[in-house]
Amino acid sequence: MIEYSLEEKTYTLNLGPQHPSTHGVLRVLLEMEGEFITKAEPVIGYGHRGHEHMAENRNYLQFLPNTARVDYLHALAYNQGYCMAVEKLIGLVVPERGEFIRVITAELNRISSHLLWLGAYLLDLGAFTPILYCFDDRENLLDLLDRITGSRLTYCFFRPGGVPQDLDDEFITGTRAFVKRLRTRFKDYDNLVTKNVIFINRTKDVGVITQEQCVKYGLTGPMVRGSGIPYDIRKSEPYSAYPQFDFVIPIGDKGDILDRYVVRVREMEQSLRIIEQALDKLPNGPIMAEKVPKRLKPAEGEVYQAVETARGEFGCYIVSQGDIKPYRIKLRVPSFGNLSILPELAVDTLVADLVAILGSIDVVVPEIDR
């Protein structure tokens, strides 16, 4: 807790809930000595919407739109985690084509989430153009996803048992064209951002996270991979169709902001590889499991399913008592753990550095509060 002192040495500053640099309604209480921060304390809870309470009052199919709104930037992965948990409980097996469609759309969504992070992060640092280039790429991508899912941001596309609607040829040709286009755009991003001396000076050796800190705070996602630990749930506990694809996990070595930035850009490139391979190997066949019951009534039991989202590990823990409504659903969100390292990283930094560090953690505050 921050104690309010009567001596004139330190003063309290409020990086309030309404602020352009905190991605959502996050409040950070700062205790500052001159220009340097001595203590930082994030205050959350401004966006609590009661998703887990809603889960107790809706049946399994009705809860699906809620999962997309927990983290709206990578909504399809959250859909996937939840659907896989329900499938585990009921005992459904998703057919091949359904799994491939899930992987393709989830990876496209991951790219869109990372593109938005890149643009917004550079906006925090003061560069006003990369965000518009990222959004231009994202428009292309969102149009593609709009063709099959019908939505642009909060998708409710997966169902327990598979996918309700199939891809069409225009989507496949459009995706291939998009993959080509994004690869040329990465060169532009390299020249404009990654190699820029001003950007490198602001992100090198700032906000260093050691490997012990990763384990201590329970971080997941690009935070961990930036510090050198090659932990990715798609490789360590493979699910869905990921074992069939050949991709690498990019890792950094020092754990500063520049490493995390490079890890995310390389992840985008790996996602493009996965999408290409999936489109090449796409099998024909059904997209929904065979006997999906009209009323999903799983047996009594508990299940935990983790998936790798753009921010880290999303876990869906369902307790069922044999009813059509779940007894309890707990959503383990990555941003909650990732944000917990902020007080330790923020000591003895300038406010400009704090903004840079907060951006590199890639927090989506609505998912912290759910």
Added chain:
Amino acid sequence: MINYFKEIAVGFYSLLAGMAVTIRYFVKPIVTVQYPRQQLTMSPRYRGYPQFIIDPETNTHRCIACEMCARICPSQLIQVEGTKFPGEKQKRATKYLHEHYYCSLCGLCTEVCPTEALEYSKEYRLAGFHREDFVIDHLALLQKRQQAAALPVTPIPTEAEIAAAAAAEAAAKEAREKEAAAKAKAAKTAEATKEGKSKEAPEEAKSKETPPEEVKE
């Protein structure tokens, strides 16, 4: 010393590379759409608001008021009412209200409908001044769309017509029940006279025993 100059040179070159990217984009054509002077067409699966599909054969809706959509909607936004009109095989919707202001566009109502009566419109220019502007009366909307497409307009049943249909249905049901009861009685008496009184007693005893077992379980 050499490092110092090398750093400056590399840094300076990176700045020039960044500027080259920006000036290339400066001369590219713009990618924005000047709405409202230019309009966009939505993709075929775009989710505007749910609406009735106009069946190409009957030129009207296919809703049989089974209320599956009302039950599956996560936000409970659909109100359906319907009766069976005399002369038709199934129920028909007489009132279908959908409160669109809370709709999460999940698509569950369109998927679960047994007659595939619902689809998503491609209308994205949704703006109004009151919340009540977004309570969509689907039968009225269907009439507007039929008029726009120069199709025969489906009349919305009035209260009197609904009451009359309900009454007619009730009367028909009563008549059918009476007929069925009369038939069953006739069948029973025919059986009784055929098989004789000895077989009646064990059948009656069996039918008396089974009810208590069911209650225990």
Added chain:
Amino acid sequence: MELLAQFLGSAGARMLVGLIAVIALVSVNALFLIWMERKVAAHMQLRPGPMEVGPHGAIQTVADALKLMGKELITPDEVDKPIFWLAPIVVFLPVLLSFLVVPFSQSWIIRDMNVGIILILAFSTLAVLAILMAGWASNNKYAVFGAIRSVAQNIAYEIPLLITVMSIILMVGSFKLSDIVAAQSQYWYVLLQPLAFIIYITCATAETNRAPFDLPEAESELVAGFHTEYSGMRFALFFLAEYTNMFIVSAIATVLFLGGWHGPFLPGVIWFLLKVYALIFLMMWFRWTFPRVRFDQLITFAWKILIPLAFANLLITALVLKLR
């Protein structure tokens, strides 16, 4: 009648006409520059920019100015009133005065002083005073932060500016701006002193508080800078002063490095204006490409990189001139 003729031929009349012309130029320039900045930014970001008001948004700035004029001039409670009211005026004065000696063409100088360049450099330092007045009088600790940062930045970047200007003065041998322009009739000095040109442009961008050195006005950090508490027309005056400052430093760069009004076919004034606006486009190009430099890195950059390089340039210039 004789008095009138005397007056019309005198330097006083020249000053009066010049003053009116300068005020007209400053207003039109600000109007044009704000529109140009928005259009340049927009096209670099693949969008059209203002298109509604007037053809391609040409009179958008007039609409914005009218809006600003209609706003309420809020004076917060415990400010230092005289200083608070004077600050926007003081920030404008040095810029206007610098127009006295700028040679727009061979005969279009209001007053060709023989300490021309020193006058401009002296007056540009007064702008720092105005920023400090604005920040201090606002009675707002964030405004004071922004003002202090801006003062440190301005002072740090003035030194390499002065040194690079000295290298040019060494080559010309006079402080008169018309002499400097006349000495470039054969070839422009940017070819002889490219390093000085680069350093000058960097310092000019920092002097006018433009990105990537716009920390005093940073929007995505906590403070809104030294002009937090100013609203309406006062804020417009700060803005106007910034754009006019851009014009002045680009004009000095043109005079020193790009040959002033020299150029084939077209009259001198047109060439001068073309060169000035080309340099302003360069400064806008910087703003929309680079992220912001952190404050300590900004000061390090000035003291550890720019000043040694500027000194080295000066030494080499002096050596070459001595050996010739």
